[in-house]
Amino acid sequence: MSWQARIDEALEQRRQHGLLRTRTASQQGSGRWRVQDGRRWRNFASNDYLGLSQHPAAIAAWQQGAARYGIGSGASGHVTGYSEAHAGLEQALADWLGYPRALLFISGFAANQAVIAALAQKHDRIVADRLSHASLLEAAHLSPATLTRFRHNDPEALRAALSTPCDGQQLAITEGVFSMDGDSAPLADLAEVSRAAQAWLMVDDAHGIGVVGEGGRGSCHAAGIQPELLVVTFGKGFGISGAAVLCSESVARYLEQFARHLIYSTAMPPAQAVALQAALTCIQQGDALRDRLQRHIQRFRDGARQLPWQLSASHTAIQPLIVGDNQAALSLSAALSARGIWCSAIRPPTVPPGTARLRITLTAAHEDEDIDVLLEALHDAARG
Incomplete structure (x- = not known):
């Protein structure tokens, strides 16, 4: 079958099943x-x-940032693209969420892919909630680690998966608020199960940050836990785009060495970081x-x-x-x-x-x- 025939067949199957996606x-x-x-x-x-995408303070901050820094970063953060605006936002996020470090990424998808690709090695096991976001599951599938999916929001299913023998390290993955059902993960129980198995917990709180918990600090803060890896994105509650990974100092240094999405992608515009800092203030208030x-x-x-x-x-x-x-x-x-x-x-x-x-x-x-x-x-x- 030719390339064109393969493409035409795939599109026709989507049409017949009412699955064809379109953009307007x-x-x-x-x-x-x-x-x-x-x-x-x-x-x-x-x-x-x-509603922060339309907030006057965030809009004005982006304009002021563009006037000061220009409209692009010009390079990867490892070259010349890392500015004082990026550093200031990372520090503000780390202080707000109670972590030693925060690292900025161009999107939540990139952040999830980068963390899993950098950490997961052969003989490791990734145990993910079966309804985890596509960026998480795809990264786990592409990694050399073994992927196991546990029953949605079921700590006992996670416990069973983590209890089977594993020659390497284990990483448990869930979301704070799930994007398609809107339900919340039992984070305190999942954290306890992960800790007992000496596994790390990674939480993608894209739909909780800014909205859930005291001061909008998100699902993990509301549950009273601090996972080893917390991913927050800026396209929902913040009203803009981009993401950050919250982690320890050593993990941040490791990701700076091995996270290819961080090393080889052009950094977000500094003006965007300025706008995100304004959005963070709006969230805090x-x-x-x-x-x-x-x-x-x-x-x-x-x-x-x-x-x-x-x-x-x-x-x-x-x-x-x-x-x-x-x-x-x-x-x-x-x-x-x-x-x-x-x-x-x-x-x-x-x-x-x-x-x-x-x-x-x-x-x-x-x-x-x-x-x-x-x-x-x-x-x-x-x-x-």
């Missing part, structure tokens, strides 16, 4: 509204949970935003109880409605779009087969009216 260009895609071709939709698909988000979550859950679709047991900003069938999820998404509501249908392989869903995300940027309009449209769609 918008004039605005974060915050309360999505704007495209002059039309506005109420936006329930953004991960900008606190953001109790009112987090309270507002929690009110929206409760308002939605109260109004969605009578819907015929399964509402995930989530008390986070991620509120999935499990529809099941791929085409039914696409049809429901289209019905909402016709009512001026943007909410994406999520289908396999992102989620398990038979669990296609609307991944509804709520933000502090929403108004009560937005939640009510969404609920009315969902109830009307349920009535047919």
Whole structure:
């Protein structure tokens, strides 16, 4: 089969099963509204949970950073791309989250790949929650270590996996808040199990940082634990992009030597680091935003109880409605779009087969009216 025939066949299979992904260009895609071709939709698909992508302080900080440093870093951080803005942000994150060091990465995907690729060796074992993000599972698959997946959010399943003989080191992996179900990991129990097995624990808290816990310090702080490796990303609660790995001094020095994504990627623009520092200040002072988000979550859950679709047991900003069938999820998404509501249908392989869903995300940027309009449209769609 030729290259073109292989590609055409793969695309056709996606079409037939209602799995074909598409992108649409918008004039605005974060915050309360999505704007495209002059039309506005109420936006329930953004991960900008606190609305900081539109915050005047973060925008002004990026502009000031660009005026001072320019619009690019110019090189890898190991060459000339590491600025005082990067160093200041790393120190602020480490102090805030109680770690000796923080290392910045261009994305959460890159951070997860870099850590696992640098640490995992032959004879090691990686034991990951079966619903862990694709960046984690892919990195584990590509590493020379053995990957074992444990039952979702089940500390006893983790204990069983870690208790089998292993000639090397063991790394347990989970998320703080899971991106597709919106549920939270039992981090205190997972940390205890990992510690008893002398395994390290790695937590990706992409969807918890900034939103969960006292002062928005995230899922691990809320659970009272400090995993050996904590990954926080800046594309959700921070409203921007990028990521950081929080770790010990020795691990940071090791990653500076062996993390290829850190060594060979152009560093994030210093202006972005300046904006992230401003976003961090907003998060630290953001109790009112987090309270507002929690009110929206409760308002939605109260109004969605009578819907015929399964509402995930989530008390986070991620509120999935499990529809099941791929085409039914696409049809429901289209019905909402016709009512001026943007909410994406999520289908396999992102989620398990038979669990296609609307991944509804709520933000502090929403108004009560937005939640009510969404609920009315969902109830009307349920009535047919």
